[in-house]
Amino acid sequence: MVLEDGTHFSGWTFAGDGDVAGEVVFTTSMVGYQETLTDPSYRGQIVLFTYPLIGNYGVIPDDAESRKVQAAAVLVRQYTEYPSNWASELSLGDLLEAHGTLGVEGIDTRALTRHLRDKGAMRGIISTTETNVEVLSEKAKSHPSMEGLDLASSSAQLTEPTLLPALGEERCRVVALDYGVKGSIYRELRSRGATVLAVPGSTGAEEILSYRPDGIFLSNGPGDPAALEKAAATVEDVMGEAPVFGICLGHQLLGLALGCITYKMPFGHHGANHPVRNLETGKIEITSQNHGFAVVGEKLPEGVELTHQNLYDGTVEGLKSSSLRAWSVQYHPESSPGPHDSGYLFDDFVEVASGARAL
Template sequence: MRLCQDSSSTPATARLILADGTVLHGEGLGATGAAVGELCFNTAMTGYQEILTDPSYAGQIVTFTFPHIGNTGVNDEDVENASTSSSAAARGAVLRATATSPSNHRARLDLSAWMRRRGIIGVTGVDTRMLTARIREEGVMSAVVAHNAAGSFDEEALIRKAQDWPGLLGRDLAKGVATPSAFSATESDWRLAEGFGTGDPNGPHAVVIDYGVKRNILRRLVGAGCRVSVVPAAASFDEIMAHEPDGVVLGNGPGDPAATAEYAVPVIRKLLEAKVPLFGICLGHQLLALAVGARTMKMPQGHHGANHPVRDHATGKVEIVSMNHGFAVDEASLPDTVEATHTSLFDGTNAGLRLKNAPAVSVQHHPEASPGPQDSFAVFERFVETMRREKAAA
């Protein structure tokens, strides 16, 4: 199938090509070249800079369902990758409308120039409603996004490139976006006219395992009163314990949790045996489930957006949260030692866990994000309370 959405005589400068042979024409923005990945859609109406810099999107091309992306430009403060290793998170972006000139007092650069610096390839003028409907009905699919200023493309070769891509199932991508060496995080929450704050140097020490952790998770931990250290995804139990943690955070990240589990789960099990307080987020939530014997599964479309309702079983309240995951914990596989704490109200999938025999909790959503805007911030405060309580009892 060939779908051309460019009616002018000038050759369209970008293509979005699906593995089934569908070719969509549009105008390019950002970097030139061709990138292959898993095509998904995100329903958020704000936060496109955060989305495109979230390491969890490694290996993916993001279709934005909101039509006006880029109109507020980009700035230096809303970048989410905490490590320079994860500076290239999303492989590409698909937009309905061409971004206008930035109109925001925080803007420092327009979207296309910023994407070019980061190596993100984009295409505009695409029927994103049609794409979203196809993904909803058929599931995520392999695709190639390509940008060439001359409008010259070998479409058959790009179709083969999309068809040959192996997908995310069975792939560990965490090591590729994680920090290569340990570092300390000291930035706290951002405030208008003040910038980022600093934390309590005497607070409980949280060590974050970086599977692709978002910067705002680190800021929220600091804002909740923690001292924060970040270690690589493959850090050993001894390397983590050398930091003398009061608690360990299993961060978010990309790829198949079952693949990352090969090196992450043995470490997590040792931390559980040592009764170190644990807090898992997104991929970290899935890894905690795998560590206690549960299973994970690939989702047809995944959850990607900032308007997802999640019910907290303890309070009965519904939180509006940010989600970004293509795999889910199979709740039916949870052992009796684990209690489900949160549920997605979109499809009933598991969104949180608590271990009955260890100080460990996790959530599938991103509590550091602010769609609610602060519905989920309390989970960080509860984790800090757990660290203080366990330290006092030791």
């Protein structure tokens, strides 16, 4: 495995073969590797797990966040070939093989993590055929940078609107824009009484509003939000017509629609243990995160409030526009994987959407 700066590590494959390039990022989650690898937000990235033992509880199909492995490749210190879990139906290696994804173990994950922490996330390449470090380093450099890259347009899992009924009594109807959504987000909305009409992220404002939604949801997804000018313009056009709630990429697009600016972070936030302060309540939430871009927090546009802030580095974790009934968070309140501290955000959205329906 060779990074674009020439730093290289050796290991051995436990799934797949060939050459794979992508942005190398590390995640600090101790569990939830299946949810992580099937999260569309990891598309185009080589995922490095800092926890040293991966694969020990196998794979449970119902826990997948999408229909396939989204990560470009997987790097671990030690892989467990024979998992121990009554609910497991196959091993992590079997899952990666089924989706043609490269898995490598034996990497010095601590050294690689420290390097990425100090130097920032960078492009890398894994090869099971080429051993010349200089050749691989040049290939890594030629791989497209994540900055300026539109991955969300090709990550949406829908080609046409799909109706997902509420689980129980219907309280409201929500149009959800899919930029690469995690399946557990829909489950959280539906379990609270929201019937979800999931539509592709490319859907225009006129069509969205023609469904007369009680609320509009903006999903997570991969890539650079600044590359999605049309999507941001659509969000700007629908704001004020119905309550709008965004998560992760949806948060960034809402920020752009409100006049904010986004930027590429040094190595992003990836893991299930990031502390965030809710500035409205003063409480601290332990959150699940997966993003490499953020909204600039200095000099927010008039009428836009900062609602949540990361306690590691002070970055923006939540925004709100009261006049437009629009708000968002950078982290993942669906907690899959991760803590359940932030589930109230789904309660709030469904409550506001239900109130809008009553009007």
